[in-house]
């Protein structure tokens with residue numbers, strides 16, 4: 001069982017015998033280093049894996065747990081599986097649920113030829129839409145828009161449905177979910193558990209073995225047991241969900257969580273079941289404890305976006321990762337690692353990413369993602385950054401969000417227009433600009449907000465591509481109306497700024 005398969009009802013355990021079978025869970029350097037993950041991501045996952053092993057043992061299974069510091073640990077999942085087979089000659093078969101990353105699936109598909117016993121690789125049934133059904137949905141469609149997929153999943157699950165109509169008469173309440181945080185509003189208290197003894201041991205191990213990896217181990221913010229994840233879920237549903245909709249897109253200084261659920265880490269590694277979380281959220285609405293715009297918005301993220309990006313990933317890999325439609329090649333600037341930049345919005349988003357291995361959706365999309373898009377940063381480098389810095393990141397979910405949604409590197413397969421925005425958007429949705437050394441109202445000049453000149457420079461560079469896109473035509477026309485001198489000044493400002501970016505010094 002892999003580190004993100006910590007679910008007792010997973011397909012690999014479907015017919016497991018407590019008497020005869022051995023459940024193998026292994027901490028291995030290969031998985032811990034294929035990208036240099038955030039320290040907190042490794043510590044979270046190892047601690048959750050160790051707790052899950054205890055959970056299975058308590059349920060009566062025989063569990064073989066390979067700790068990273070076991071001197072006999074062979075360093076890869078394949079080699080640890082081979083070692084387990086040597087130590088248990090009575091075992092006749094390897095059974096596993098397919099991994100969430102294409103890279104590892106390629107490897108595991110070879111196991112049957114390499115290992116001395118047959119290998120049964122089973123579908124991951126923890127998702128609501130099987131991949132076959134997603135492929136059938138996608139077949140023959142010119143555009144793979146999430147909204148239509150989502151409506152089908154609503155019908156299929158019956159979530160927020162009144163017969164064959166959506167509850168409240170609308171499928172989507174996003175237009176109600178774009179409020180800016182009023183100054184007087186305070187964000188809710190979060191459920192941020194303290195690490196138990198087992199987790200503390202893992203934190204010490206990670207500190208010792210991965211001292212140079214990105215990110216802080218302190219302060220600890222994640223539960224590492226199923227019971228802890230369930231407590232986090234229940235706290236979110238009762239205390240925070242009612243405000244989820246209204247301020248879903250808002251950002252505020254020193255406020256990493258806002259009204260977001262912080263549940264992706266638990267859902268993605270199997271500690272929480274996505275459909276169960278949605279049914280519980282629906283129950284909050286039915287009981288009158290949370291409004292429809294909040295509950296619909298939350299459920300859409302899980303049964304809509306989460307299922308949709310997984311479908312896209314497996315439909316389009318491996319070619320998907322190689323696409324670079326906007327021909328972006330600039331290396332990642334140093335401040336993506338240090339957070340040291342005068343751009344307040346970037347410093348906030350990257351700073352909390354370092355501290356917590358977490359940033360919420362709008363920060364990922366409209367701050368760090370938007371900057372990467374406008375600055376023409378290399379999709380390969382940006383994808384790797386997102387994959388390693390967030391505790392919830394596995395390629396099946398990270399790549400489409402980064403490559404498709406944020407960078408538009410897939411040429412618009414996922415999003416009909418690039419999520420490009422100038423400083424004006426950031427100023428509208430946050431209080432970041434108020435304490436920034438740049439001026440969000442200026443387009444050029446020493447104090448001009450970089451998001452402004454980079455935005456117009458981006459439109460300028462890609463005008464040919466976007467002018468026929470109905471959702472971009474207006475902005476392309478605005479560029480045409482600009483004085484040539486203004487346009488040249490923007491270009492010069494952008495060039496000077498981009499050329500001045502410091503790269504990572506190793």
Ligand code: FAD
Pocket residue numbers: 259260261262263264265267268298301302305306307309359360361362364365369386387390392393394397398399401402405406
């Ligand atoms: P909430 O805002 O509370 O949302 C509720 C749940 O909906 C999340 O827990 C998650 O399970 C799901 N969800 C929301 N948006 C998405 C989405 N776009 N795709 C898939 N599931 C979604 N999510 C990841 O789980 N792993 C990633 O590696 C990841 N990388 C991203 C990279 C970029 C550039 C962008 C723009 C988004 C990325 N997301 C990723 C999606 C989203 O930002 C996170 O799921 C969310 O921020 C997690 O925090 P939360 O649990 O508080 O989410």
Ligand code: DLZ
Pocket residue numbers: 001002003004005026027028029031032033037041042045077099100101104394395
């Ligand atoms: C992310 C990760 C890390 C850091 N370490 C391990 C590990 O030691 N053992 C393991 O089984 N899984 C780990 N994982 C999760 C895997 O990388 C994940 O299962 C694959 O990427 C497929 O999603």
Ligand code: SF4
Pocket residue numbers: 342343344345346422423424426427432433434436437438439440449450451
């Ligand atoms: Fe970000 Fe520009 Fe606002 Fe500064 S002024 S916080 S750089 S959007």
